[in-house]
Amino acid sequence: MTSPPPAIAAQNLKLTLGSGESAVEILKGIDLSVPQGQALALLGPSGSGKSSLMAVLSGLERASSGTLSVAGENFAAMNEDALARARRGRIGIVLQAFHLLPTMTALENVATPMELAGMADATQRAQAELEAVGLGHRLSHYPSQLSGGEQQRVAIARAVAPRPSLVFADEPTGNLDMATGQDIIDLLFARHAEAGATLLIVTHDRELAARCGRVITLADGRIASDSGA
Numbered sequence: 001m002t003s004p005p006p007a008i009a010a011q012n013l014k015l016t017l018g019s020g021e022s023a024v025e026i027l028k029g030i031d032l033s034v035p036q037g038q039a040l041a042l043l044g045p046s047g048s049g050k051s052s053l054m055a056v057l058s059g060l061e062r063a064s065s066g067t068l069s070v071a072g073e074n075f076a077a078m079n080e081d082a083l084a085r086a087r088r089g090r091i092g093i094v095l096q097a098f099h100l101l102p103t104m105t106a107l108e109n110v111a112t113p114m115e116l117a118g119m120a121d122a123t124q125r126a127q128a129e130l131e132a133v134g135l136g137h138r139l140s141h142y143p144s145q146l147s148g149g150e151q152q153r154v155a156i157a158r159a160v161a162p163r164p165s166l167v168f169a170d171e172p173t174g175n176l177d178m179a180t181g182q183d184i185i186d187l188l189f190a191r192h193a194e195a196g197a198t199l200l201i202v203t204h205d206r207e208l209a210a211r212c213g214r215v216i217t218l219a220d221g222r223i224a225s226d227s228g229a
C-alpha cells in the first residue's frame with residue numbers, strides 16, 4: 001500500500017514583505033512535510049516567523065516563492081478566491097484576532113460558514129459546538145456583548161464545527177484564563193483525535209507543545225529544530 005500524501009508539503013517557502021530597500025524577509029526557505037493526522041507545535045520567540053508560517057500554510061498569506069501543497073491542493077498556484085474555496089469546510093483557523101462578524105450572533109458566526117459550505121445541519125452543529133466551549137447560554141449574543149475570552153471561544157467553535165481535516169490555531173488560549181484555556185486545548189485535541197485531523201498549533205507554551213507529537217522551533221525565519229526530523 002502506498003502511504004497517503006502529506007497534509008502539508010512545503011519546499012523552500014519564502015515570504016518577503018515590502019519591496020526595494022524596505023523589503024523584510026520573514027520566512028527564509030522553509031522545508032516542511034506534515035503527515036495527515038499529526039499534531040504539530042510551532043515554537044519560537046516573537047518575531048521568529050511562527051504566525052507568518054501558519055498564515056502561509058493556511059492560505060491566508062501568499063508565499064513570495066517556493067512550493068506548497070495543502071490537503072492535496074496546490075496553494076502556491078491559487079488566487080485569493082481559489083484559496084478561500086479550498087479552505088471552506090476543510091481547514092479550520094483560529095487566529096489571535098477573532099474576525100467575528102459584528103452584525104451576527106455567536107450562533108450565526110459559527111453556523112454561517114458551514115451554511116456557505118453547503119452543510120445541511122449547520123445551525124444544530126453550531127449550537128452543539130458552542131455548548132462544548134461553554135457558551136450555550138450566549139448563542140444570541142453579538143460579539144460586542146461578549147468578553148474577549150468568550151469571543152475567542154466562538155472563534156474556536158467556528159473553526160472546529162465543520163470537522164475540518166486541518167486545524168490551525170495561533171496562540172489559541174492567549175485570551176483565556178488557565179482553567180478555560182485547558183478546557184479549550186482538551187477540546188482541540190479531542191476534535192483532532194475524533195476526526196483524525198491534522199492539528200498545527202502556534203504557541204509559546206512548552207507544556208502545550210509537549211502534548212503534540214512533533215515540535216518545530218523557528219528562529220529568524222528558519223527551522224532551527226524539528227523533533228520529527
